[in-house]
Each structure stands twice: as structure tokens, then as C-alpha cells.
Amino acid sequence: MKSPLPVRDGVNATRLRLPEEGPWVTALDYMLHRWGHIDPEGILQRFDDGEIVAADGSPLDRVTPLAEHTFIWYYRTLPAEERLPVELRVLHRDEHVVVVDKPHFLPTTPGGTYIQESALVRLRNELDLPDLVPIHRLDRMTAGVLLFAVDPETRGKYQVLFERRKVRKEYECVSLVRDPERFGSPVTVRNRMVKSRDYLLAEVIEGAPNAETRVELVRAAATDDGADGHPAFKALFRLEPHTGKTHQLRVHMAGLGAGILNDPFYPVLLDKAPDDYARPLQLLARAIRFRDPISGRETEFRSSLELQDAPSS
Template identity: 30%
Template sequence: MIPVLYEDEHLIVVVKPDQVLSVPGKGPDKQNCLGRRVRNQSHPTARIVHRLDYATSGVMVMALTAQAHAAMSQLFQQRQVSKRYQAIISGHPTEDAGIIEQPLRCDWERRPLQIVDPVDGKSACTHWQVMERLAQATRVALTPVTGRSHQLRVHMQWLGHPIAGDAFYADEAALALADRLLLHAEHIAFTHPITGEPIAISSPAPF
């Protein structure tokens, strides 16, 4: 069952498990995505508004009407949706907080991987803050200002502290720290595009 944290006649907010696609992929083995699960489970009109990576878990908003889908999509395009993630990264950053502004683009020879490219990359900004220092790792809060593909994962790699369990970007030591990507979308906040009410939904990290 996909947990539903919030619902009204326009929107629902659910928790995506890790190792689940947000939308269908290519091939018959990639059709059992979050959208299909939610539609089959309880909300037959639910439509995806934004995505999380296959390996990432956490809160996602889905629209129940065409009007809500268009309005919610516009909020994301205008960066009027606040998101916060929790991650465990390899090692210990020297600082307790920082801002990473490193442009990103697709690494075409290794798609879907992304790379930092100061010349041809698109602007990308991530705020990070230490929450807890562990024996071999650090728990951090990550707040993306932009929403580039794999942004948080590449920015943590660029910082020198890849996210634990990241099969795409972690070095051997970071990959060995966990059997899944330790990245969870823990909080989302926005003004309801139909009712105008403030919405803030949280889901604790499962790690």
C-alpha cells in the first residue's frame, strides 16, 4: 500500500517507496510505477505532477483533476514549492552548512548520469546543513533551490561526500555504507493552487 498523507478533492500527497519509478519506463517490466499503484489502490484519477528518482523515497504530490494538475505544475515551474530532503553522506564535511552553486548537464555518454559543467551546464543551487555526525557518515538536510535531474546526488559528490548507497555517484566506500540510496524527500510545502490554503506535509526518513 502507498501511504496517503493528505487528500482533498483536488490533490493527494503520498509517500513513494524507494526502488519504485514515478512514471512508467520503457518495457513491460517498468510499468508498475507509483502513478499506476495509486490509481489502482484508491484514486483512479490521480496524475503525477513531479518526480522523484527511482532510488529516492519520500513525499510526492499528485493531482486528482485536470485543473489541479495544471495549477500545481505551474507552481513547480515557478519554484513556488518548497522541498527538503534528508540524506546520509559519506564522511564528514569540514563545515556545518553551505550553499552549492554548480551548473549541471547530462553526461550524454553515460546517460542518465549528470555532471557538473561550468560552461554548458544549467544553473543549479543546493543548500545543505549538517544534522548529525555519525561514525563514518553525516546526516544532512538538503534544500534544492532548483530542480535539476540528480541535482542533490551530483552536488554531494562534488562536495566530496557522496550520498550513501548511491549506485550512480558514490565511490566504493560510500556505496558500501547502505543497500539503498539514503535520500528521502521529507518535507514539502506550498500554497494550495485551488483553495489558497497553506499546505505543509512531512514524512520522516526511514533510515
């Protein structure tokens, strides 16, 4: 459903579904019930300023009946955000797509406490592209190649590539391992993963596989990071996911006994702590390849970033 309000400050207007019935006479009554304890004067002012609108863009007022509209749109009050000490780098830009190197710690899209401090909102504002939308996503803690669609008329051609798994992705990660020789040959991990909305972790369960990753050791080097005096190696792996489940690579590497370095979730969930910018998750979306649906050419974009803990070649 297209918003009747334009993007403002890089952020889309919020859609609200009004209840069909209840003790509220007007749409204003319902909004005051939901958020009046936070900013009642601000809500009243938005109605008076015509900033709360119906699906056709017509403004609501203080006496608009609750049952008159099913959906309404409005601009949220954005919280103050401290700029994250990380930067985006544009790798490619044309009339159809923008390709960037997303840094660790920056989310792809607005959510939670990160609104302006998201790759999408930063790019919309910095490039003056209000219609920009992500074609796919990377976790906040994952860095690397990320694609955005510029033109609403052609974005579907790129999105369908991901939906039909016509895109080849390559990742790199660094893990601590005891015996790199057991990864002498590439392995393919296949299992069934589920991730609920109300729990942080993805789980592996019994059932037909729905997640698949090819794992290949690139190189390894001895390190002093081993516990209890046992030898350990920092190992750089190349990962090729054939599916895109949430936390798939992190779960698959942990399942191999090679959890990704600095991962606070797998194999052990750590207590929540402030971001440590000196110790990012050692996971990088290195490259993405596909046949461009507009030009018909085989296309590849590669990250210019490096994992700081990767062993030297």
C-alpha cells in the same frame, strides 16, 4: 494531445506517429513492420477488435491507408511484472491532490520494465482514480513526499507552482564523511549541470550556474564503516534544492566529498546489479511546502519515513 482511449488497468494508451510516406500501404503494414516479429497475430486481432483508433476515436481496420492518419492510439501488451516488495502510504487525499510517501525502488511513472509497478499505476488502480497524474517526480531510488493531481480541471494550478519555483522542498540524506567539522556551517553549491538522454550520469560543466542546493549538517556519529582503519562518521544532512536538475542532490553531495550512502552512480559508477532492498539509497524527500492555489493557505506535507542509516539524535 488528449488520448481518445481511456486509461485501462491504470495505464494510458500509447500514441504512435505514422510516417508520411514509405513502402507501407496501410497502417497495419507499418505496425507489422515495427512489431510483427514480436506478436503479429496480436496486432491483427487489435485491428479486428477496434482497439487501434485515430485521434477522433474512430477505429482503424486492416485496410486503413497509411496516409489517412498522422497519429493513432493503441493499448500496449503489458509484460508480466513481479510486485516490488515495497508499499506506498497515502499521507493526504482530497478532491484536488493525493500526497503519498513513495518508497525506495518504486518509480514515479511507468517506464522500461516498470509499468504496473509504478507509483502512478498502483495509485490509479488502488484508489480508482484513472485521471491521476504526477505533479512532480522523484527518482526510482529516492523515497519521500510525492504529489499527484486528481482533477484535470485544477491540476494546472498546482503544476505551475513547480514551473515557477513556488514550491520549497526539503530533503535528507546520509553520507559517510571523514571530518564532519568542515560542514559546521551550511554551504550552498552552485554549478552548471547537464544530463543527456543516452548517458546514465549527469555532469558538471563550465558555464553559468543552473543548479543550486543548500547543504546543512544536522548531526553526525562515529561509525566502524571507515576504510583502511581511518575514522569515519555517518552524517545526516538537510538539503534544500532551489532548482530541480536530474540527479542534482546526488551530484552536489558527491562534489562535496560526501557522496550519498548506497549511491551506485556518484561519485563512482558501479556495475549494474539487482536491487538490494536492504541497502536503499539514503536520500529522502522529507517535506514540501507551498501556498495552496485553491485554498490560499500555506501548506506543508512531511514524510513519515526515516532513513535507516541516519545517526541517532
